[in-house]
Amino acid sequence: MKIATWNVNSIRTRLEHICAWTKETQPDVILFQEIKVTEAFFPFEDIESQGYNLVVFGQKSYNGVAIASKFPLEDITRGLPLCPDDPQARYIEAVTGGMRVASVYVPNGQTVDCEKFHYKLTFMEGLGAHMAHLLTKDEPVVVGGDYNITRDDQDVYDPESWKEKILCSSQERTALRKLLHLGYVDLLRQDSPEEKNYTWWDYRQDSFTQNRGLRIDHILGSPQVIDRLQSTGVDRHIRALDRPSDHAPVWVNVK
């Protein structure tokens, strides 16, 4: 089973790229972030016609997450159960194809120590508490998405210029490490420990052609998933298309 995650930066603007990419790479499950649309205006037909079922947790203009799957989607959760009052659509979870999968869009945080940064850390605490709960179910669990955090300097093209900046601060990295300490594994790092698997390149200053990127999109797997891991990758060529998302799709193959 191939599970992919992709921050599309507007699902309506990216529809052509999405359809071409699904035809080419045939993921079984897709975790979308930043769909930037309410469920009422979500382009269901275009994606269903590619053979997918869909569940959507939408929001106007900002955020929004969704899951597409070739298998039926059951036991759906919209929003983190431990943050029921969060008005931002950043988490959706479902059971599909014998796995529990979640699509997460962690807040960017803007700058270290501002109000949005503290919201980011609070969100990560709520996410961690919920992911700890998921481990008690003893199921294969995959939580993939845009975490907006580099794990360490291996994920950064120029660690010196990013030192203690947003996406790279010690506080954010500690929050990400807490998820790993629960028992989840960073599947791309597990599969290719030496690889610089950047997943995001800024739209500005020719970042992609210069390969000035960061790895901030991650797929975390519970122990049951780690045992079945076959291969992983980043579809970098999707970032090179005309009018691309600033993120490339990331995927794992699990037995």
Next chain:
DNA sequence: ATGGTAGACGATCTA
């Protein structure tokens, strides 16, 4: 230190 670009939306806000 600033600004560079993109998307939603219709003036800025978010990233």
